[in-house]
Amino acid sequence: MSAVIEVPARLDEASFEQVAAGFARSEGAAKVIVDAHACEWISPFGLTGLLAAGQALAERHGSRPLFTVPAERDVAHFWARMGFFTQAAETYEIHGTVPRVRAGESKVLLEVTPVRQAEDVHAVVHHIQEKSAEILTSELGLDAKATMGFGMALSEACQNIVEHAGTSGWVAVHSYSWRKLGKRVVVIAVADAGVGFRQTLEPSQAKRVGERWGDGAALEAAVLQSVSRFRDPGRGQGLAGIRRYLGRWQGKISIRSGTARIAIIPPWDEDTPLIENLAPFPGAQVQLVIPAEAQAAR
């Protein structure tokens, strides 16, 4: 029997839970269809999350899931400009008309880009600094110093895939208007369908934490205590570096892994620091939000 995972009309970090729930429900299905025909808006988190879902479905079912392209022409065109379909062709069997994008047409900060190895991280950081730094500073009013730190945070977020995921993942960067904040934000989304935080930290942390051990405790250990699976005391610095950067520029980080989600929340946002008992979804999905015109907090 087939299962359908419906992509919400507006797919962002919050509504991705519907995709995760659909992923969990479809476990026994012979074939899975990820139906995005009614989707009207998508964030970088949504784009990278859908690719992670495709990767996880293909692995779980042994064949590529079907994917239905958004019906709205402009929406599909945006997805194409974000490079989604180029990447999705490897994980999904795509149904529907994929718009063509002329070379040089895309002006997004960073298209959906695969991250498999350290060289990919270099390429992503180089692209942002060479091609997008001007947009970050002139159009979004991001302080020039924030732009430099942006590359550092982007690098550390991508390295989590290379160092810990045990598989490949994707990164995308885009700017859009954040309704709660009433201004534009720059958003980095990084997602994989790999082993996730709990499995990564279990050998070294499960016993220490005891009964409370789970996805939430693993996220707390990694994000709040900078714990790493390595014995080297120098490890575990990446997320700490991201937190410092976001602290300087009033940014926000949230990470979903397994059945939990953790967020470090700036004063301009309302969110829940830790949510547990979510629908299980493999790997880790990270979102960094930096407000445009951000001024250093110090």
Next chain:
Amino acid sequence: MITQIDVRGVLARVGPDWPDRRDLVTRHTGRAVRSSIETELALLSGRTVVVLDFSAVRIIDCSCADEIVAKLVLSSLVSESSLDAFFVIRGLDDDQMDDIDEVLRRQRLVLVAEVGGALRLIGEVADEARLTFEYLANHGTAGAEELAVELARPLDAVRATLDELYLRRVLLRDSGCYRAPTVAA
């Protein structure tokens, strides 16, 4: 002796396929850069102030900083080679300096940094030790007795601080007098 190492130049050497790279990112790259620097240092011997110049580097992430800076400092503390290395870093902006400060604190390390032409300590170090270092960085060479008077601290405490800073490779010592690394090697 003073040895200057252009870290961006090292980066270009370890990644010749991409000669315009200016970003020190990823542990993988950090390990390659450190290894190249260690090879360069293996040719040296005796007391040497090694200035790691990051001026031409655009981005340095914490993972890469740990692999290069923290691990070079760590190895200088336990090295049994003929090189007696004292590391100094320069050419980083305030945020990058803060990040490296945290990287060092995590491993309870301390390092001399040149910031705006002045020397200061970054990493984990007690306030008294920091003040002692700054006095020497500003005034040149001094012995424990002189410092005890100038800093209005007990002589034994000053001696202990100076020994600690010397053992942590941020002060040089000659005939019972101490000085900060780049004054003269």
